[in-house]
Amino acid sequence: MSLGDQVASNLPYLRRYARALTGSQASGDAFVRATLEAALADEGLKASLSDGRVPLYRAFNKIWASAYQETGSASSESQHEAAAQGRLKQVTPLNRQALLLTTLENFTAGEAAEIMEISTDDVERLVREAVEEIDRESSTSVLIIEDEPLISMQLEDLVRSLGHEISGTAATRTQALEVAETTKAGLVLADIQLADGSSGLDAVDDILALGSVPVIFITAYPERLLTGDRPEPTYLVTKPFQEATVRAAISQALFFGSSRPLD
Structure with a gap:
């Protein structure tokens, strides 16, 4: 495999990490782009990337840490990111x-x-x-959109163990909207493919039309959402998941997004 192909195969996951770290697709992608530009300008750095994911992530972290120290964080582009900047300073x-x-x-x-x-x-x-x-973290209420009953119950147990409440569960897009319209959630955990063939992405779009709320997508096919061709979810967990991974994603989502229920 050529160096370009090797870097390309790891890039979607580096972009996922960058978005989770910065709380923004735009900011995360900017740091990833700066990392690749640095590699192109430095033959030694470029050659080191042939050793796999570790040197690629190390190069990214150097770029990000340098920018963080100089500016406090990446430049803000929205109210969501502005709130993140304030918390990052603390x-x-x-x-x-x-x-x-x-x-x-x-x-x-x-x-x-x-x-x-x-x-x-x-x-x-x-x-x-x-x-x-x-x-x-301050407790919040969580809406779980998941069509596999065992996974849904596992997520419920995990959410409660972190001190949060369950605002409702849904297995289809229609059910998700019904729950969102009747109970206010401060966080959404959403599968991509739902029981009746509907899309978790569409269900989340319906919910976000009601008001802003942090969302974590959980899917067995993350590469389908990590193409760079469309706005991508900031928080994306791969199935089968480890509880520690979901725990980390919840922390990040509540850190960068408001944990308050929908107004």
Whole structure:
């Protein structure tokens, strides 16, 4: 496989990480683009990318960390991002980096340490601190859109274990809208393919028409949504999922988005 093909195969997942870290598709993609531009300008950096995902993510993290230190965060483009900027000034990003790398991106603690250029012990400490931070999040109500009963129950148990309430569950687009119209949710967990052949994407569009709310998509086919051809979900979890991955996504969604119910 050529270097270009290898980088291209990892790019959708780097973009997913970048969006989760920054809370914005536009900001995340800008940092990914800056990483690729840096690699093109530096033959040594470019050659290192042939060693797989770790050096690619390490290169990205250097670019992002440098920009964060200089400006406090990526430039804001919306009210959503402006709110994120205010919170970022109060919370170190290292905890989120460590948690996202070891859960969302499935790196080992050792690999995350290499990416972040810190010790493995430091990564494990940062992850523990991140989990504690998650547990301190203000509770909210969660709407679960999932057509597999066992997965739906698993998500319900996980959400409740984090101190949140269930505003309702739905297995179809119609059911999701009915629940959203009668009960106010502060977070939505949505499958992509629903029981009656309807789309979780369409269900979420219906819900967002009622008001702004953070959304986490859960799908067995993430590559279908990571094409760059259309606006992509900021929070995307791959099935089969680990509970730690969903926990991290919920933390990020509530960190960057309002946890208040729909008005």
